[in-house]
Amino acid sequence: xxxxxxxxxxxxxxxxxxxxxxxxxxxxxxxxxxxxxxxxxxxxxxxxxxxxxxxxxxxxxxxxxxxxxxxxxxxxxxxxxxxxxxxxxxxxxxxxxxxxxxxxxxxx
Amino acid sequence: xxxxxxxxxxxxxxxxxxxxxxxxxxxxxxxxxxxxxxxxxxxxxxxxxxxxxxxxxxxxxxxxxxxxxxxxxxxxxxxxxxxxxxxxxxxxxxxxxxxxxxxxxxxxxxxxxxxxxxxxxxx
Numbered sequence: 001x002x003x004x005x006x007x008x009x010x011x012x013x014x015x016x017x018x019x020x021x022x023x024x025x026x027x028x029x030x031x032x033x034x035x036x037x038x039x040x041x042x043x044x045x046x047x048x049x050x051x052x053x054x055x056x057x058x059x060x061x062x063x064x065x066x067x068x069x070x071x072x073x074x075x076x077x078x079x080x081x082x083x084x085x086x087x088x089x090x091x092x093x094x095x096x097x098x099x100x101x102x103x104x105x106x107x108x
Numbered sequence: 109x110x111x112x113x114x115x116x117x118x119x120x121x122x123x124x125x126x127x128x129x130x131x132x133x134x135x136x137x138x139x140x141x142x143x144x145x146x147x148x149x150x151x152x153x154x155x156x157x158x159x160x161x162x163x164x165x166x167x168x169x170x171x172x173x174x175x176x177x178x179x180x181x182x183x184x185x186x187x188x189x190x191x192x193x194x195x196x197x198x199x200x201x202x203x204x205x206x207x208x209x210x211x212x213x214x215x216x217x218x219x220x221x222x223x224x225x226x227x228x229x230x231x
Contacts, residue, residue: 032210035217037153044203044224045145045153050217088153092207092216095167097143097155 002026004089004100012108019076021103023089028069033092036065036074039102040085048087049074079105110134110220112204117225120194130187130204130222137185138162141207143218144178144189146200154200157189158207172198194229201226 003026011019023034031052037045047056049065052072062077076083084107089100116128130142143158157178158167166178177190187204201224208219 030214032213032215033217037218039147039153044221045218046221047217047219050208050219051213051215086152090153090155090218092218095158095165096169097158097218099153099155102152 001096002029002091002093002098004091004098006087006089006100006103008103009101010104010106012106013079014108015079015081017079019074019079019083019105021074021076021087021089021105023067023072023074023100025070025072025091029091029093031068031072034065034067034072035090035092037088037090038083038085039088045088076105081107110206112206112220112222114202114204114222114225117202117227119228119230121231122194122196122229124194125190125192126194126227127191128189128202128204128225128227130189132185132187132204132206135206138182141209142178142180142187143205143207144187145203145205145218145221146198147203147224148197148200151200156202159187191227194227196229199227199229 005024007022034052036049039045053065086102111133113131156169159178175193179188203224204222205218206220
């Protein structure tokens with residue numbers, strides 16, 4: 001089973017600051033199968049990044065993704081108030097799909 | 109536009125059964141793999157099941173395999189999730205999700221999500 005480990009668990013930042021979220025995968029995966037989602041309380045998850053570095057429709061360009069193999073990163077260049085949320089990385093592997101445990105981006 | 113509307117959640121006693129439904133619209137239902145993803149209170153997202161576009165291939169997380177069954181009605185554009193032998197740890201919001209797959213690149217992600225339906229397993 002592929003395990004995704006996200007760090008840090010919580011990121012305390014102010015609006016305007018840069019957020020860097022890490023996702024480490026237990027074995028090498030194709031970048032095409034790595035995605036990031038935003039989750040706010042009471043709302044459905046929202047696709048942010050797919051194929052490691054492609055922004056989903058409607059996602060502002062302050063969001064970017066990078067990485068390959070076992071190490072992937074989601075970067076929010078300048079945090080806006082609406083960006084404070086949980087973020088999950090996720091991989092798709094033929095017949096199984098797994099999420100990381102999440103990183104909470106909270107207001108400092 | 110793509111819409112996924114879950115229903116069927118509620119309060120159920122441990123050991124009992126429940127069936128969730130997800131009515132889809134706005135896309136060609138029979139072309140897509142569909143998933144169920146859940147989030148327990150205070151916990152993260154957990155993928156639990158998937159079914160291929162024609163319904164022949166089904167995949168389950170270890171936590172639900174043997175107890176839960178995913179199925180679909182392509183003519184009625186509805187996804188189902190039959191949950192047996194429910195446990196307190198199955199308490200969660202269950203989301204119906206449409207996958208996106210591009211065979212030329214192997215790209216796969218969970219694209220569209222319903223708003224979820226809450227299942228509470230409690231005596």
